[in-house]
Amino acid sequence: MRLGTRASELATTQSGHVADMIRELGREVELVEISTEGDTSTAPLTTFGGTGIFVSALRDALLRGDCDLAVHSLKDIPTYPHEGITLAATPPREDARDVLVARDGLTLGELPPGSRVGTGSPRRVSQLAALGLGLDLVDIRGNVDSRIRKLRAGDYDAIVLARAGLARLGRLDEATEVLDPIQVLPAPGQGALAIECRSEDAELVALLGSLDHGPTRAAVTAERAVLAALEAGCSAPLGTLAEVVEGDDGDELWIRAAALSLDGALSVRKSATGPVDQAEAIGLRLASEMLDDGAADLIPPTPQAPPVRKQQA
Numbered sequence: 001m002r003l004g005t006r007a008s009e010l011a012t013t014q015s016g017h018v019a020d021m022i023r024e025l026g027r028e029v030e031l032v033e034i035s036t037e038g039d040t041s042t043a044p045l046t047t048f049g050g051t052g053i054f055v056s057a058l059r060d061a062l063l064r065g066d067c068d069l070a071v072h073s074l075k076d077i078p079t080y081p082h083e084g085i086t087l088a089a090t091p092p093r094e095d096a097r098d099v100l101v102a103r104d105g106l107t108l109g110e111l112p113p114g115s116r117v118g119t120g121s122p123r124r125v126s127q128l129a130a131l132g133l134g135l136d137l138v139d140i141r142g143n144v145d146s147r148i149r150k151l152r153a154g155d156y157d158a159i160v161l162a163r164a165g166l167a168r169l170g171r172l173d174e175a176t177e178v179l180d181p182i183q184v185l186p187a188p189g190q191g192a193l194a195i196e197c198r199s200e201d202a203e204l205v206a207l208l209g210s211l212d213h214g215p216t217r218a219a220v221t222a223e224r225a226v227l228a229a230l231e232a233g234c235s236a237p238l239g240t241l242a243e244v245v246e247g248d249d250g251d252e253l254w255i256r257a258a259a260l261s262l263d264g265a266l267s268v269r270k271s272a273t274g275p276v277d278q279a280e281a282i283g284l285r286l287a288s289e290m291l292d293d294g295a296a297d298l299i300p301p302t303p304q305a306p307p308v309r310k311q312q313a
């Protein structure tokens with residue numbers, strides 16, 4: 001089997017992890033590197049329009065037969081389905097929270113007003129602004145390693161990253177604080193991996209299905225239902241986190257979400273619980289309560305159709 005992966009260190013690490021899981025099932029697999037628009041462009045992430053810039057190239061490669069399966073960070077995957085592609089497995093999720101990586105070991109509360117905090121994510125910008133710490137929130141691009149290098153070079157006082165990315169790269173010691181979801185909710189699907197393959201490969205869909213982790217699937221299903229119902233893309237100021245927790249009558253799904261104006265001044269925050277097997281309905285119910293409270297006015301509209309991609313010469 002050929003496993004298609006982006007060339008970044010994080011992507012090849014994640015893909016290598018999934019390749020090991022497949023080998024444990026007794027199958028042979030090799031990694032094939034595929035470059036994507038998101039890896040080669042240095043334009044701010046939010047100017048691409050639409051979602052899924054990191055994902056389209058891998059899906060194209062799958063449908064062309066250049067590879068048989070692909071591994072993505074689930075948070076990079078648009079919520080609308082892609083014809084011919086099946087999300088075959090969501091393996092056990094890493095800790096979904098964001099972390100702060102700051103100079104001099106500082107925590108968020110210790111950063112003096114005016115500190116330059118690098119993040120290109122409207123979700124992080126709006127939630128950090130809402131804390132009222134007077135931080136100077138500035139754009140940053142590049143992979144995890146280059147962001148940390150820019151911090152070390154003094155371009156920023158701090159940056160915000162997904163804890164999962166640092167953990168997978170073995171660089172968790174760089175983090176100076178794990179951000180509490182009460183302050184900063186992660187992106188829908190953050191910390192989870194998605195293993196995709198062609199829908200017509202029934203045998204492979206079934207094989208990969210054995211790598212699916214139920215509680216992870218339930219949590220990300222609920223989070224992505226919120227994202228879809230709010231018609232928000234990956235660049236929306238929306239944070240959400242679902243977890244399967246032990247309740248009085250067995251396992252329960254618990255989810256919270258926040259939609260914010262970009263300046264953090266306005267927010268709609270909600271939570272919901274329910275049976276694990278009703279993950280999607282719980283997410284949709286939460287989203288509709290958020291819409292009742294005006295969440296749609298906070299979230300800029302994003303196209304729900306896949307972005308138009310340039311024809312290859």
Ligand SMILES: NCc1[nH]cc(CCC(=O)O)c1CC(=O)O
Nearest residue numbers: 073075161162164165190191192
């Ligand atoms: N935005 C890009 C992206 N997509 C997935 C991760 C990290 C890994 C994950 O969340 O699973 C990152 C980097 C980051 O946000 O720090």
